Amino acid sequence: MAGRECGFPLTFISPTSVEEELWPHPGTTVSLNCTLQVPGSCNGSVTWLKDGKAAAYTGQDTVWNGFNSSVKFLSSVLDVNLTNEEDYGRFTCQLQNASASFTLHKAEKAGHIAAVAFALCAFAVLVISIILYIKCRLNVNLWYRDKYGDPEINDGRLFDAYVSFCPSNIDTKFTNFILKPQLENRYGYKLHLDEQSLLPSTEPSAELLMNVSRSRRLIVVLSMAYLEQEWCQSNFRDGFFRLLELSQTPIFIVFENQHRELPAEVIHLLNSHKGTLKMLMWKTNSVSPASEFWKELRLALPRKISLSEGKGDPQIQCQDDKDPMLTVNNEAADLDPDGDLGVRRSFYKTPPPRIAPVTRVPDREPADVDISDLGSRNYSARADYYCLVTEPDL
Structure with a gap:
């Protein structure tokens, strides 16, 4: 930012930096002050450019002398009315080959109305949240408990x-x-x-x-x-x-x-x-x-769970309602999966055929009971329901 036609570098007093950025609000007027310290023999004038082109604006130039005749100050103030988008941009003031720039950015207009509206909205959201919490907190807690709570089953409670x-x-x-x-x-x-x-x-x-x-x-x-x-x-x-x-x-x-x-x-x-x-x-x-x-x-109270249709108590449903003590191999397929409570055939049938009376025969000695499979029976599955009695207990 220096020019040597006047004998020594030109110094900008304002703006303090070569590039200065401003954010004025629409509808306002901003004054761009470009002030330089120049030699007393320099008679040049400050020109303004808008986005690199000659601006339609004219600055108000002012010249005053320094402490001695060898130095003087040259000031140019440009007033810009910000009425539309075209008024924003980069304004450059230059003297010979020294220049400085003001960049005007559009800023949103803020005021008390926006602040009050934001405060009212925040207060309304807070009030609605409190009301919803008071009205719906129990429903939300019940939904969460019913979905993720402990069902407390298989604890032996009746x-x-x-x-x-x-x-x-x-x-x-x-x-x-x-x-x-x-x-x-x-x-x-x-x-x-x-x-x-x-x-x-x-x-x-x-x-x-x-x-x-x-x-x-x-x-x-x-x-x-x-x-x-x-x-x-x-x-x-x-x-x-x-x-x-x-x-x-x-x-x-x-x-x-x-x-x-x-x-x-x-x-x-x-x-x-x-x-x-x-x-x-x-x-x-x-x-x-x-x-x-x-x-x-x-x-x-504890969480309640609804079992699938046809399912019984989850603690005994794996038994298929079949007593494993009376089953030789409890892993074999159950011929009657519905158990004693199931109804697989109609109650209403034709009467059974009449059977002729059997002539009584003399009593014979009872056949021996087959006890070869007793060792393979499962006696531990329902130890809480059955008690095995030994001879000393009789």
Whole structure:
């Protein structure tokens, strides 16, 4: 950027760099200031180029002297009105063989309207997300549990839940006419109902331990009538911790209209152990099958799987309903794959032909029983169903 016709190099004061880039907004006016330090004997003028061609713009030239007569300053200011696309580009100011350039890029017009609109959209998305989460979180959790959850089969349990309730009028109707039909008939769960005192003494009975151990979950209908039982009135705290020991994450169902009447000790125990138990509130709108009560209860219960049609219990379906103890080679093809329960022939047949009576013959000694194949029989397949008796036991 130097020219030597004036005796020494020309120096640009503005712009500070040979190439300067600007991003003005459409509809504005930008002033391009080109200022040079030239010798006092130089009488040239600054010319402007647009994209390498002579520009239709004319700059306002200004000249002033320096500290001594040997130096002066030459300034040219070009005002560009940015009204359309053609007004953007590369503007070059030059004096003799020295030049500097301004490159104007189009910038999007930003303002408060765009910022406010973006903030409103973000707030609307946040509100909608919260509403969808509140409305659909249980459905999403149920879908995920039903697809990827643990089915809890082959664990030796006979029931999905052990239900303890008080044999009062309200509790009995709720358990037998609402809770049981909904879970068993609609969702396929198997419940064990017990209206006896869950902990009649300080130690649980053997029958209670057996029934609870046969169930995957423990459900307690915690009503005012339930708390009026003798073991609840005498020492509910110890009984409560016994229940936590008997079942992992027990489920307590509390009636909304009785919640305020519950003793303070009971409410404190339930609230202080929320991580180790599940408390559900039965409300007036909980009767609907689509209510949150049933969704939360299903989430607390084990996942149910539907077996293919014609399949039985997955723990015994490989046996083909054929007793392997009575089969010489249990790997051989089963002549009757439907087993004892199958119906392969019609019940309604013609009566069998009449057989003439057989003349009684004198008794003969019974033939010897063939026991040569006893060693090949499979006695271990159903050891939990059969008990072999030896002679010393007789």
